[in-house]
Amino acid sequence: MTISEFPNDESPMQHAIRSFVIRISSFVILNAPLCVFGHGAEFLSAKLTLLPDAEVLLEITADHGGNPLIVDESAAKDALLDPIRLRRDDALVPLAQIASASISQHDNWAEFAPASYLPSETESQPHALTTSAWRWHSETPEIVFEMPKGKLHDVLLWTHDGADPATPPKWMLLLAGDRSKAIPVRLTPWWRRPQAVTASCVLLLAFAYFAARNFTLRQRTL
Amino acid sequence: MKNRTLSLLSVMALAGSAAAEVAYEFVPNFIQPPPGKETIGNGHGEIAVDAAGNIYVSVQEANAGIQVYGKDGKFIKALPLPQSLHGFVIRKDNGDEFIFAAVLGEQKVIKCDLEGKVLMTIPTSEFPADKIGKGLKLTNCDVAPNGDIYVVDGYGQSFIFVFSREGKFKSVFGGPGEPLKLANAHKIFIDRRFEPARVMICDRGHKRMLHTRLDGAFIGEIATGMRNPSSASFHGDLMCVAEIAGNVSVWDKDNKRVADLGTSPQTTNTPKIEPKDWKQGVVTSPHGITFDNDGNILETEWNQWGRVLRWNLKK
Numbered sequence: 001m002t003i004s005e006f007p008n009d010e011s012p013m014q015h016a017i018r019s020f021v022i023r024i025s026s027f028v029i030l031n032a033p034l035c036v037f038g039h040g041a042e043f044l045s046a047k048l049t050l051l052p053d054a055e056v057l058l059e060i061t062a063d064h065g066g067n068p069l070i071v072d073e074s075a076a077k078d079a080l081l082d083p084i085r086l087r088r089d090d091a092l093v094p095l096a097q098i099a100s101a102s103i104s105q106h107d108n109w110a111e112f113a114p115a116s117y118l119p120s121e122t123e124s125q126p127h128a129l130t131t132s133a134w135r136w137h138s139e140t141p142e143i144v145f146e147m148p149k150g151k152l153h154d155v156l157l158w159t160h161d162g163a164d165p166a167t168p169p170k171w172m173l174l175l176a177g178d179r180s181k182a183i184p185v186r187l188t189p190w191w192r193r194p195q196a197v198t199a200s201c202v203l204l205l206a207f208a209y210f211a212a213r214n215f216t217l218r219q220r221t222l
Numbered sequence: 223m224k225n226r227t228l229s230l231l232s233v234m235a236l237a238g239s240a241a242a243e244v245a246y247e248f249v250p251n252f253i254q255p256p257p258g259k260e261t262i263g264n265g266h267g268e269i270a271v272d273a274a275g276n277i278y279v280s281v282q283e284a285n286a287g288i289q290v291y292g293k294d295g296k297f298i299k300a301l302p303l304p305q306s307l308h309g310f311v312i313r314k315d316n317g318d319e320f321i322f323a324a325v326l327g328e329q330k331v332i333k334c335d336l337e338g339k340v341l342m343t344i345p346t347s348e349f350p351a352d353k354i355g356k357g358l359k360l361t362n363c364d365v366a367p368n369g370d371i372y373v374v375d376g377y378g379q380s381f382i383f384v385f386s387r388e389g390k391f392k393s394v395f396g397g398p399g400e401p402l403k404l405a406n407a408h409k410i411f412i413d414r415r416f417e418p419a420r421v422m423i424c425d426r427g428h429k430r431m432l433h434t435r436l437d438g439a440f441i442g443e444i445a446t447g448m449r450n451p452s453s454a455s456f457h458g459d460l461m462c463v464a465e466i467a468g469n470v471s472v473w474d475k476d477n478k479r480v481a482d483l484g485t486s487p488q489t490t491n492t493p494k495i496e497p498k499d500w501k502q503g504v505v506t507s508p509h510g511i512t513f514d515n516d517g518n519i520l521e522t523e524w525n526q527w528g529r530v531l532r533w534n535l536k537k
Contacts, residue, residue: 042491068377068378068406116492116494117492149447152428154450154467172489173488173491174489175429176429
């Protein structure tokens, strides 16, 4: 009886394959981006897109694959129920009172966090993301967001310029109790508002009418 | 008589505040990176000082996980340690100094000498299976006066595990449930300013620090509403804290904040602030911190290029 150096009498080929797999696995584990193991996205990413006519689109994303504070999809949805509030005068208004949320699941961080804040070195890694989106027309020329005290999840609020995507995003990290700067919404110039366009059309028609009548109000009689 | 009493109380109060006064001055460009490098390298770790005053900084570099610098900030050598030493301390055990480190990427704790020779490992299999969850994400460890090793699963479920000096599991406390209700307990330290020593927990998710007894029983909150406390160190009666959202703070033994250093005007928490955007004396994302033996403060940041800042104690 010979003593095999290979456990369970595995063949040299099997041993070689096993060693190869172990080495590859070790290499992958040791060289994997460290943020896979944590410190990925310890915040909710709030992408703010300011649209014409004072329309506001706020998309807030939670990562339940890389955020140590969010263990699963259910916790992600909980975190997105009331993540940040809108300040109106002296009141903090929950987003749910402003618009209904549209919820989606995806794994695309790149569109939902600014490049400078993407979870480090994990751009090519799969993520488990939940995004809630709220869309509304602002009644005020500026909007201010605020984090109520005691909130667990920090919010990275950043602006996305839909008209010029190449513009570097502006961002601010809001911790519990923090208030954002006043953010001006995109008001449509008065001459491009529907009322102004309608009034202009009416005036133009009136002008044309009077011009056709040689600028007289009454029918001339011979 | 009443006036005398008031005067006496006033003098005592002034004396107390004078004793608590502490001031620091920033030392620009203290650390000199290894030859051929402009910065020390990808930082997501800790910094510590040995009894001789040498400075140890962990970086994410394969098989060179800790860089050693002299008191003057000049690079001496790199230790052949794993690249994911997220948290480590240098502690004396039976008279000799050792590095105790949590290896985040390998789900284990190691004890090694100051040359980087690993002497003991606490592997995943030594942790209680029902507390591992989806996998350990160990972020720091420290050593109690009796030699017990405390380890925290800071990126996991925030449980704090206690092992014997030999690395055998003894007990566990903390976690997300009652009574501590921890969330992202990023690092823990044994606070030897008190007798008996306490466990100081950086409960980063809740932006607070708290004390427990060594058996895990809650003592009290040290501070709340912080900029996400990530690491701490002790010297005399003082504790310095790295707050990753952009601040370094110093606290006395009565849990009073006595100094703020390098405060970033904007809250932050990112490793992607490039060297061209660094400002002298202003932190980006503080991740590790230590006092040196003279009470000066050294701080390392979560930064892809690696950054260490220093403040000297004004005497």
